[in-house]
Amino acid sequence: MRNARIGIIGSGAIGGFYGVMLARAGFDVHFLLRSEYAAVRDQGLVVESAVHGQVRMKVQAYAAAADLPPCDWLLVGAKATSNAELAPLIVQAAAPGAKVVLLQNGLGVEAQLRPDLRSDMHLLGGLCFICVNRQAPGVIRHQALGAVNLGYHSSPAEDAGAAIVAEGAALFQAAGIDSQAMDDLDLARWQKLVWNVPYNGLSVLLQASTTPLMSDPHSRELIQALMAEVMQGAQACGHVLAQGYAEHLLRITEQMPDYWPSMYHDHALGRALELQAIYAEPLARARAAGCQLPRMEMLYQALTFLDRRNRPA
């Protein structure tokens, strides 16, 4: 398995962290970079991890997809908002029968990308439970957690899914990363939304990180109400989440160090927010199943207003 050649597309916090962890474990990892290419080529990547200590390493860095060797696995850590633009690069770097893993939040990201991939390519989704952010070019701060839940989306061979998901999970596990193979990718994605919908959105709307959001009883109640709505939406769409799952996430979040979700950073830096995948698509699916989620809809409307004002056309 260590022979697997892995390409990292979008080496921000997520791609950089998992890429470094895999490279450290002996995998052959290749990083496709854009703005940080020169810095990473010269100085390598640094992960300042509260879990693994400081990991600093020279890496195989590329500025152009055409320069990457054909990769067996492609981990996409870029924002879902840039998938359309990244698709040709992913295809260019893919070995025949390559497996593409979208390490992204929200719903519908695979369906959107699938038509732009080759028919021999497998497509998976990965949900990362991790507190990580980019500190400087080539420098990643890992505060806590790290697990990746993998699920299967589509492939040339109908029945290959389970084996490939298991292979992907084994790959992460070999790098010391908790990884679960999920039977149902949509269920895995709804599960992750129970965290992303409240915390990502409220970090932008209230300009607040997890600790103050959890400490104030009003925002805490709002988080719980939003979580309950996401659970309802999942259920209406046929995905039954475990009883007590929201309480489990509340406990984990309380045990985390104070954390600014990625959407906060995107907004602060004037980048597009992942509103389609995290809010619009789940709301549309719930609505189609006859389920109204008023708080989540309000959060989506408010964030859309703020996003548009933040990035005038």
Next chain:
Amino acid sequence: MRNARIGIIGSGAIGGFYGVMLARAGFDVHFLLRSEYAAVRDQGLVVESAVHGQVRMKVQAYAAAADLPPCDWLLVGAKATSNAELAPLIVQAAAPGAKVVLLQNGLGVEAQLRPDLRSDMHLLGGLCFICVNRQAPGVIRHQALGAVNLGYHSSPAEDAGAAIVAEGAALFQAAGIDSQAMDDLDLARWQKLVWNVPYNGLSVLLQASTTPLMSDPHSRELIQALMAEVMQGAQACGHVLAQGYAEHLLRITEQMPDYWPSMYHDHALGRALELQAIYAEPLARARAAGCQLPRMEMLYQALTFLDRRNRPA
């Protein structure tokens, strides 16, 4: 009627505007001021009105309630959050049988103040449909509208209500101000909430004035959804608002010049927000009537979070 002696308690934008209009019409008006006393004593009050032109006048200004002559009518234009503190001053300035009008938004403000008044005093509520704000000490900018809807709360004489409300409305009308006597004060207060709940709260949450809030389709839908919830809450509490009332307010707001609601200014200046009267009390009454208003509750929770962070204990 011109003999009526009128005291203005809290001469900010609302108190200052209506006081000047009444004084201009020949009423005997006395202004109780705090931080702006010296400026108003020396330079008088100025209303820069888009409707009435510039009105500049010397006024009878006081720094202490004990110095006011006994007033027949007391118009309270201060924030509802300061009523408890103002009660002794109102009592001090009140002639026997005085009528007190709370020119404030929200629910429950009269019930909160009533125990602090004398039993001979009448208590009314007034809902102001006006775009007005304070520009500088003693300078008030009036952008549009101006009507006051009056309703009766409580009195020593059970049956005096209707006559006193009519008298109050006539007083405003004599000063060229649109004023309606309302049979049901709570209905009048719920009616005004249909405007205040969305615009006041969203101006703080989205840091936006009426024009951008109405132009963006997402925030506009959110405003409509919040208005619909307030109408539902009113109905659950037994107050049936006219069909199409929300649409009427949307049209009025679109015709208004761009306007920053008072709650925006309160937040920007680090003042307490009127969250109890405008959000908490209506939510509690609706809930007691079996009616959940999820968006309004979310807005209340978010504003409470922002207010607490804005004014650390």
